[in-house]
Amino acid sequence: MKDAGDFSILAFHQVPAMKRAHRFLFLPSATGGGHIRASRAVADELERQGAETVIVDALKDYAPWPFSTVPDGYSRMLFWGGIVYGWVFKLLDHPRLLEPIHRLLWPWLRHSARRLLRENKADVIIVSHPLPVNAVARVAKEAGGPPVVGLTVDLMIGHALNVSPDVDCYLVATKSVCAQLRDRGVRTKIHETGLPVAREFEEISDTPRHTLRRELKLKQEIPVILLMTGGVGWGDIDDLLNEMLGSEIAMQIVVVAGGNESLRDHLLKIFGETKIRILGYVEDIHMWMRAADVLVTKAGPNTIAEALVLGIPQILTHAIPVQETPNISWILEAEAGIWAPDPGDCVDAITKILTDDTLAESLRRNALRIARPDAAKNAANLLSQIAEAASPFVSENKT
Secondary structure (H helix, E strand, C coil), X not given: CCCCCCCHHHHHHHCCCCCCCCEEEEECCCCCCHHHHHHHHHHHHHHHCCCEEEECCHHHHHCCCCHHHHHHHHHHHCHHHHHHHHHHHXXXXXXXXXXXXXXXXXXXHHHHHHHHHHHCCCCEEEECCCXXXXXXXXXXXXXXXXXXXXXXXXXXXXXXXXXXXXXXXXXXXXXXXXXXXXXXXXXXXXEECCCCCCHHHHHHCCCCHHHHHHHCCCCCCCCEEEEXXXXXXXXXXXXXXHHHHCCCCCCEEEXXXXXXXXHHHHXXXXXXXXXXXXXXXCCCHHHHHHHCCEEEECCCHHHHHHHHHHCCCEEECCCCCCXXXXXXXXXXXXXXXXXXXXXXXXXXXXXXXXXXXXXXHHHHHHHHHHCCCCHHHHHHHHHHHHHHHCHHHCCCCCC
């Protein structure tokens, strides 16, 4: 291992030689599922263009303690409705507060950041989790290394943790995020690409619903309600399921518990699978969403963005305080969904959508109006342009 002060970790970029495929390093972390899903969507588009991509969990695999525990501790912070998480999120959203924190942590984080870049050489680095942004961008700049791009995965918030003077440009979901990053001191380029979602959502959007229901072993004649609890299975849904089961409207209920196996086991124990389909983490969520008539979910940005691409009417029942609450206002202002935190109100909303074709069509039309199915492709194209601009530093040397 080279000395901590050795900035030759990216020296291969400075050796002129035959041009090769560009290599992109994505740095998300498994706090929920959004950072990785957005990164994967863009990486897939880049790979279709012939590029090489690597996705690394920057916190879990490289960060020193206690930052390495953040992915596993994320779901615990969301316990009790995420009040503690929301408070911390709001507290840290101040650049002047973060500046001394970054200075204090720099001697502690720089060694890990240098090791990360030394072991994962790339032509462009894309950081989609806010915690490693500052250290990674600073190390890359001091090393004379590749461009660093900030990929924000919130729909409506440009948090101060994303801000670093060493980031070359940002890719954001909406104008709101762009404006907030400007307010927090970002002076580099900001591109409004939309929130990246996997290509599969757009590709399946025209597939007949009955085809997918047959493949997923769902009944054709009974409406399907898809209930998603979030990437970590957050949310107490027992009361909601009891209300849905007691409804006079016939419905097939499918629950996706995400990565929370204890929640899935709990639901199986309480409800069984005679009236409810209970799933854990699923790779083919685009199929389930397209097969459904109504989506009931928390206000997570990735799920919202995916639902918009499919035009599925969505009912938002809860949100992570501070971070996700602006998403609710955005969806309501666009008239692309319904806010129903009370179980009884949620069932009423489901009933209205299933019995009022005009309402269902309006929600669908408004969802498609604000959807960004091209977001991942937009991001990939911009990243390719950034890599091409740095082409004098791209070589065959991979050591």
